[in-house]
Amino acid sequence: xxxxxxxxxxxxxxxxxxxxxxxxxxxxxxxxxVGWFRQAPGKEREWVATIxxxxxxxxxxESVKGRFTLSRDNAKSTVYLQMNSLKPEDxxxxxxxxxxxxGAYASDASxxxxxxxxxxxxxx
Numbered sequence: 534x535x536x537x538x539x540x541x542x543x544x545x546x547x548x549x550x551x552x553x554x555x556x557x558x559x560x561x562x563x564x565x566x567v568g569w570f571r572q573a574p575g576k577e578r579e580w581v582a583t584i585x586x587x588x589x590x591x592x593x594x595e596s597v598k599g600r601f602t603l604s605r606d607n608a609k610s611t612v613y614l615q616m617n618s619l620k621p622e623d624x625x626x627x628x629x630x631x632x633x634x635x636g637a638y639a640s641d642a643s644x645x646x647x648x649x650x651x652x653x654x655x656x657x
Contacts, residue, residue, distance in 0.1 A: 534559050535631050535646040542627060542651030545619055549655070553614040555629030555648060563587075563607035566635045568644055569614050571625035571653075581627070583638040584612060592638060597623075619655045626650040 541553040555567060568583040584591045584603040591603040602615040612629065628651075630644035637643040 535561060535565065537562075537629050537631060537646055537648035539627065539629050539648040539651040542653045544654045544656065547620055547655055547657050549619055550615070550617045551619065551653060553616065553627055553629075553651060553653070555612045555614070557610045557631070560610040562605070562610040562612065562631065565631040565633060565646075566638060567603075567605070567612040568630050568632070568638060568641075569603070569627060570630060570641055571623075571627045572650075573625040576625075578628075578641055580639040580641065582614065583635075585635050585638075594639075616653070619653075621655050621657045624653060624655050626652050 536558040538556050564586055566586050569581040570578050571581050572578040582593045582603050584605055589605055600618045605612045629648045631646045632644045
């Protein structure tokens with residue numbers, strides 16, 4: 534059973550950094566592809582980044598490339614999203630999700646397990 538819990542959100546200023554964490558209380562996350570999605574008020578949820586299970590290959594949406602970095606600590610069953618040079622347009626609720634396969638890595642419909650989300654607010 535995969536149970537995801539996000540942490541690390543908060544209120545920061547433009548240009549600051551945050552590190553989000555996605556932990557699996559069942560300690561099985563090393564076997565899963567993990568994605569991050571975000572949803573801003575009044576907007577649809579959008580894909581942010583995904584990291585594969587074993588090789589740790591990461592993919593990012595264009596607007597966060599060079600600013601966001603995914604990593605995983607399989608011993609801790611945790612995936613991290615390091616967010617640097619944050620912008621007001623990054624403000625959203627960020628949620629992590631997990632799936633067994635890597636295909637359709639940017640599609641929220643393909644992910645089976647979801648965390649509750651953590652709020653990130655970037656002020657200008």
